[in-house]
Amino acid sequence: MRVTVVRPGELGEPELARWRELQRATPSLDNPFLSVEFALAIGRLRSYVRVAVIEDGGKVVGFLPFERHAFGIGKPLGTWLTTCHGLISVPDLAIPAREILRACRLSVFDFDHMVAGQPTWEPHESAVRPVPMMNLTGGFDAYIEHVRAGSPKNYKTVRYKERKLAREHGEIRLSWCATDPEVMRTLTGWKSDQYRRTGRVDRFAQPWIVELIDEMHACDTPSFGGVLTMLYAGDTPVAGHFGLRTHNTLVGWFPAYDPEFARYSPGIMHHLHMAEQAASHGLGQVDMGKGGREYKAWLKNDVTHVAEGRVSRPSAAAAVHWIGRAPVNKARDIVVDRPSLYRVYDKVLKGFGRVRTSLQPEPVEKEPSGAR
Structure with a gap:
């Protein structure tokens, strides 16, 4: 086998067509984060x-x-921004991972959302985790009946809150594939606020991510596109989501809601309406991403799997990287595997977010031009 390393923009039309062909032929690769358009x-x-x-x-x-960083540190494409990585290849491609690292001039390659079971990475998997899915292949009615039967109390509560929201603020409706940039700004504004309130890093504080989101929002082809959805009560937006899709799969990426409507559980309400619209537009599944959110457990009716692991070649850089990463990875695994610890972790981050917000200086209002 021969491995050549290029920049994505250097791929020619035959390579782009081959990438799409390989992805379409293997169901486990049906994820927009593995699409050539995203790369x-x-x-x-x-x-x-x-x-x-x-x-x-x-x-x-x-x-x-992949990403090649200083000292030969390799990471999957969009490593901390995406929820699926993988080798887009013919089925059961058997090429040793270290052979790929050598050709790519990498000392180490960490992954935590790799398509599980790929022969190249399987020997290096340290954990395989489920990803909750909303399987819509049987139609939305079959899906919602599964949700109702599996979690009748939760389902009844959400529908009660939906009726209450409609009575108090107006008819509930979902806008599918919204194209207005202002709708996107509303969503990212909510998300930035959520990041700050919960102690997370605000991804939209990085201009290149905003530019990426805008480019993905404008993309719409049969095999790949951005999907912006917004749930309204009357004319008021209450919850939204921006994700990417293939011809069959919509992947959760940036969900958010207006905290003023939190008592109505608008995020879960939005997910149900989004699933209904996804099914009506011919999509077969919604990937909600791995994670400890409890609502995913009762909205799912299927799972797929992603793997975590590490590949390295003997080098000083790989050793230093392992020393720095091992304690962090171990702590993360312990938290992810224990829902009670995840809730404590989430609570601590939210407390940190509140403190950080309270310490920010109040904005100073500028005098109008010409004022004295």
């Missing part, structure tokens, strides 16, 4: 993005999009 977009915005093109007998058999 091209990040490649235009980040100089460290590369693609390993794998050939066998002169024929392209696989692609690995």
Whole structure:
């Protein structure tokens, strides 16, 4: 086998077509974060993005999009921004991971959302975790009946809150594939506020991420596109989501809601309406991403799996990287595996967010131009 490393923008039309062909042929690769359009977009915005093109007998058999950082530290494409990574290849491609690292000039490669079971990465998997899915292949009615039967109390509560919201604020409706940039700004504003309130890093404080989101929002092809949804009560937006889709799968990415409506559980309400619209537009599943949120447990009716692990080649850089990362990864695994600890972790972060917000100086109002 031969491995060539290029920038995404250097791929020619035959390679782009081959990437799409390989992805479409394997159900486990049906995720927009594995689509070539996503790799091209990040490649235009980040100089460290590369693609390993794998050939066998002169024929392209696989692609690995990745990030190459200083000291040969390798990361999956969009590592902390996305929820799925993988080798886009022919089924059961058997190329040793260290051979790929050597060709890519990488000392170490950490992953935590790798498509589980790929022969290249499977020997290096340290954990395999479920990803909750909303399977809509049987239609929305079949899906919602599963939710109602599995969690009757939760379902009844959400529908009660929906009726109450409608009575007090107006008819409930969902806008699918909203194109207005102001709707996107409303959503990202809520999300930035949520990040600050919960002690997380505000991703939208980075201009390149805002640019990426805007580019994805404008993309709409049969096999890939951005989907912006917004739930309204009357004319008032209360909850929204921006995600990416393939021809069959919508992936959760940035959900948020107006905290003034929190008592109505608008986020869960939005998910149900979004699933209904996804099914009506021919999508077969909604990937909610792995994580400790309890609402995912009763909204799911299917799962897929992603893997965590690490590959390294003998080097000083790999050793230093392991020393720095091992305690963090161990602590994260302990929290993820124990819902009670996750709730404590989430509570602590929210407390930190409240303190951080309270310490921010009040904005100073500027005098109008010409005022004395």
